[in-house]
Amino acid sequence: MEILVINAGSSSLKYQLINVETGGVLAKGLAERIGMDGSNIVHSWTKNGNENKKEICLDLPDHTVAFNTISDLLVSEETGVIQQREDIKAIGHRVVHGGEHYTQTQIVTSEVKEAIKELIPLAPLHNPANLIGINAAEKAFPNATQVAVFDTAFHHTMPEKAFRYAIPEKYYREDRIRTYGFHGTSHKYVYEQASKHLDKTDLKAITIHLGNGASMCAINEKGESVETSMGFGPLAGLIMGTRSGDIDPSIIFHMAEEMNMSLEEIKNVLNKQSGMLGITGSNDARDVSKLYHEGDKHAILCYEMYTHRIKKYIGAYTAVLNGVDTIIFTAGIGENDALTRQLSCSNLSGLGIVINEAANISKNHPKQPVEIQAENSPVKILVIPTNEELEIALQTWEVVR
Ligand code: AMP
Numbered sequence: 001m002e003i004l005v006i007n008a009g010s011s012s013l014k015y016q017l018i019n020v021e022t023g024g025v026l027a028k029g030l031a032e033r034i035g036m037d038g039s040n041i042v043h044s045w046t047k048n049g050n051e052n053k054k055e056i057c058l059d060l061p062d063h064t065v066a067f068n069t070i071s072d073l074l075v076s077e078e079t080g081v082i083q084q085r086e087d088i089k090a091i092g093h094r095v096v097h098g099g100e101h102y103t104q105t106q107i108v109t110s111e112v113k114e115a116i117k118e119l120i121p122l123a124p125l126h127n128p129a130n131l132i133g134i135n136a137a138e139k140a141f142p143n144a145t146q147v148a149v150f151d152t153a154f155h156h157t158m159p160e161k162a163f164r165y166a167i168p169e170k171y172y173r174e175d176r177i178r179t180y181g182f183h184g185t186s187h188k189y190v191y192e193q194a195s196k197h198l199d200k201t202d203l204k205a206i207t208i209h210l211g212n213g214a215s216m217c218a219i220n221e222k223g224e225s226v227e228t229s230m231g232f233g234p235l236a237g238l239i240m241g242t243r244s245g246d247i248d249p250s251i252i253f254h255m256a257e258e259m260n261m262s263l264e265e266i267k268n269v270l271n272k273q274s275g276m277l278g279i280t281g282s283n284d285a286r287d288v289s290k291l292y293h294e295g296d297k298h299a300i301l302c303y304e305m306y307t308h309r310i311k312k313y314i315g316a317y318t319a320v321l322n323g324v325d326t327i328i329f330t331a332g333i334g335e336n337d338a339l340t341r342q343l344s345c346s347n348l349s350g351l352g353i354v355i356n357e358a359a360n361i362s363k364n365h366p367k368q369p370v371e372i373q374a375e376n377s378p379v380k381i382l383v384i385p386t387n388e389e390l391e392i393a394l395q396t397w398e399v400v401r
Contacts, residue, residue, distance in 0.1 A: 001401075002026065002087060003393040004144070007094040008133025010125075011035055013066050017074060017081060017088070018393040025389075026081040027074055031066040041066070043073045045081050054079055063132050067140035090145045091137050092396030094185070094388070095130040097123035098150030099176065105153070105395040108134055108146035116148065122176065122232075147396040154184030155217070157224035162320075165232075179236075181228035183209045187217040188225075189391040190330045190384040195223070197369040198380065204325045206317045208310060209386065210340065211331035212241040212283065216310070218317035227320050229313055235270060238313070239306045241283035244274035246309070276302055285333045285340070292339065307343035314344070318351050326380040327353065335385050338364050341372065345381060352378035 001021065007014040016028040027045035039060035044053045056073075060066045071085045082088070093108070097119045106112045113134060120127045134146055155163075163179040164172060171177040187207045195203050202221040209215050215237055218227040229237025229245075239245045247270070255261045261269075277283035279302040280291065291299035318324050329341050338361045345355040354377035363370040366383050373381040 003396050004088050004091045005389045005392045006091060006133050008129050010129040015070055016389040018390060020393050020397040023390055031060060034060045034063055034066050043079055045079055063136035064139045067136050071140055086143055088141055088144050090147060090396050090400045091141060092147045092149055092392040093134050094392055095148045096126035096151045098152045102150050103153050103156035105399050106148045107399055108148050112148055145400050147399055149392045149395050151182045151184050152180045154188045155181035155225045155228050158226055162227050177232055179231045182230045182234050183215045185388045185391045186386045190328050190386055191219050193369050193384050194326055194328050194382050204321045206314055206324055206327045208329050208334055209331045210333035214238040214240045216313045218320045227317055239309050240275045242272050242275045242277045244270045285337050289337060289339055303343055307340060310344040324379055326382055328382045328384050330384050330386040335383055336365050355381055
């Protein structure tokens, strides 16, 4: 059974066609600049064990045209991997915000679409694009079942003491202001991979997703998220590529009242100009790591700040879980940047966390879960490649099979 997995942005469509029985990716690609000049699709496919890639520049006035083009690519003699578009029986959509109500993967109905729309004020950048993707997929693939997989859903098990903010209750009851958390698909996926790898079902874990966006999650022995570092929105918690992570909220009042910055400017600074970019001038960990090794003082400070924040959360989540069996690094930086893992785990022997420096370096970029703790470390340190698309495909398969 092939599942098409879709991550729709306001002007982009990322797709993967996955065989859920084997977990193999038959084809994948990215359509960009939809509705703008210079739109294009980069399509890759695997045929007879060979990987192929093609870039096509063509007019994509809207997402429906993009879907139709992708579907033509999937069936064409040259670039195709299936016979006809009707072979795609289900499409799994990444939807960022499911609010409090949607705690599970859902088959898309008009009610579900209404709910995604109604949640736009809570996810103004993502939910509108996710909805455009669903509507366009319904037009292009009328025979397929559309399924919504919510980024927030995995965190619905957080207890109220963790998800509430200490502000007047009416803001929670009437305005839905609470911690939701994100990256749920990734945290869940790597936790399950760790559980399989360690052959332990009652695992207490701290998952550390370090991509351009970054978040951590405390997962109890029942596999439930009980704490996570992103909050009402994705700005909270860890230092990220361009987001500040946790700051004192009074900085925002100071910027508005004393520095006469508009809300739009402040939002832009905290979301787009801060984090690694704000400290070093680059939001790409590869550049910052290179500068660090050259002795650049901004890059050194950036790594110190970035990993100090991770450490603070490791400590907090170890307390929340009353001890931890494993910590798991994943996503672009977590999987590929040995320096981040080294600094995040240094001087944590008091918590039972001791990294093996040589293993940490030699097992960089793993294709499978790998262990990088020292022999005397009671806590296992794992590096696990995340695969949000496969997790979305598997969850989609669960509800349509
Ligand atoms: P993601 O959002 O998971 O795609 O991760 C994006 C981040 O991963 C970017 O900051 C990249 O710089 C970082 N990244 C990707 N490859 C590497 C690498 N080999 N070394 C360090 N960072 C990397």
